[in-house]
Structure formats: structure tokens, C-alpha cells
Amino acid sequence: MEAAWSWWPIPDTQRRVLVARYPNLPTRVEQRALSDSLTCRLFADAGHVVGLDDIGRTIYGKPQVRAHQLHHSISNTRSLSIGVVGPDPIGIDVEALDRPLRVASELLTQRLFASASEATVCLQHWTLIQAWTAKEAVLKAAGLGLGGGLANVIIAPNGAAAWLHGASYALSLWTQEGFSIAVAECIRG
Structure with a gap:
């Protein structure tokens, strides 16, 4: 193919x-x-x-x-x-925006965010799929993958930065052709 x-x-x-x-x-x-x-x-x-x-x-x-x-x-x-x-x-991570969530959104929210207040702020700007995409891109940049814990990644409300265990990441989060795409790059310094 x-x-x-x-x-x-x-x-x-x-x-x-x-x-x-x-x-x-x-x-x-x-x-x-x-x-x-x-x-x-x-x-x-x-x-x-x-x-x-x-x-x-x-x-x-x-x-x-x-x-x-x-x-x-x-x-x-x-x-x-x-x-x-x-x-x-x-x-980098990519997910289809119409991907069906096979778990209750409340449970996914608990696993995706460290606190209810973080979830509230993030979900005012992004969908669960977009937040997942951004957080997974950061975990990949850190070399941890999902085992690093999605809830450990904090995304800036504007989606331009993220933090994980004291490290900073430049973050690009956008949608294109029905997909959520995120690219995270470690900021050295």
C-alpha cells in the first residue's frame, strides 16, 4: 500500500x-x-x-x-x-477529533488532570482530546510516554507552553483536517 x-x-x-x-x-x-x-x-x-x-x-x-x-x-x-x-x-501526538472516548469523560478527566481546578481551566480552552494530545506530546518529548502520567503535565491556558517535573516545554497545539496535533519541544535552560 x-x-x-x-x-x-x-x-x-x-x-x-x-x-x-x-x-x-x-x-x-x-x-x-x-x-x-x-x-x-x-x-x-x-x-x-x-x-x-x-x-x-x-x-x-x-x-x-x-x-x-x-x-x-x-x-x-x-x-x-x-x-x-x-x-x-x-x-508529537495526533488524535482524530471524532475519536470515540471508550471511558467515561469524568474518569478520563480525573486521570488527565491533577486537580479539578486545572481541569476547569484547561477545558475552557481545549477539548479532552486536545488536552490528551498536548499532554502526550510532552510526555514523549520527556522520553516517558504515557507511563509518565498525563496528570503530571500542566498546560498553559493559551496552549503555548507546558511543564512536567520542573522542565519547560514549548507547545504547539492545533487542529487540522479533523485531527488534533501537538508538538512539544524541551526548552533547555
Whole structure:
């Protein structure tokens, strides 16, 4: 199955994300091959040749480029895969805006936020799916994944920054073509 490739701009920045879309829901094998191809294309766009032999996997299955200074992150939902590369630890997440929540929204709110007041403030600006997307992008940038605890991530009301365990992250959160997309990059300092 052949993917359609495109670049989506990250709003209010000069950066962009690489998007691959399959015409149908890919198999696990097709998804893995697409993730590897996406990784190679991301690095090539940044001026670095990365071959399939340079890509390893973490214990969680995340593509990892061996011995490289650039950081990258990939996310998949349905037939869409999206990726980003940068000089600092970076995370990306994408979710379909119409994704059905298979858990009661009250329970999800309890797991997503550290307090009721944080939930109230955040949900005045974002939907649960958007908050999830932003928080997961930060956890990926931190190298923790969901095991780092969604409730540990605090999002600024304007969606431009987030914090996790004392570290700061620049955050871009937007919707495009029926998807919520978030990119989080660690702010060194």
C-alpha cells in the first residue's frame, strides 16, 4: 500500500511536520514500515542521511535513530502518521477529533488532570482530546510516554507552553483536517 506524503505547517512557527496518509487502515507491518520511511524522510529533510539499518526500536517499539544528534518523534492514528525532527528533545501526538472516548469523560478527566481546578481551566480552552494530545506530546518529548502520567503535565491556558517535573516545554497545539496535533519541544535552560 502506498502512502500519500505532505507537509503541514506548525502554526505561528517556521517549522513543519511530515504527514503520511494511507488510503486504508494499515496493518501493523505496514505501519512499522511507514514509521521507518517517515523517520528516513524526516532526517533527509534536515540534511542527514539515515538508512533503515540506522533505525532501531526502544523496548516500547518507538523508532530510534542510532548515534545521532537530532531528536525525532512519530505518532499514528487511524491511517495517518505524522512526524517531527528537531535539535532538542521533541514529542508529537495526533488524535482524530471524532475519536470515540471508550471511558467515561469524568474518569478520563480525573486521570488527565491533577486537580479539578486545572481541569476547569484547561477545558475552557481545549477539548479532552486536545488536552490528551498536548499532554502526550510532552510526555514523549520527556522520553516517558504515557507511563509518565498525563496528570503530571500542566498546560498553559493559551496552549503555548507546558511543564512536567520542573522542565519547560514549548507547545504547539492545533487542529487540522479533523485531527488534533501537538508538538512539544524541551526548552533547555
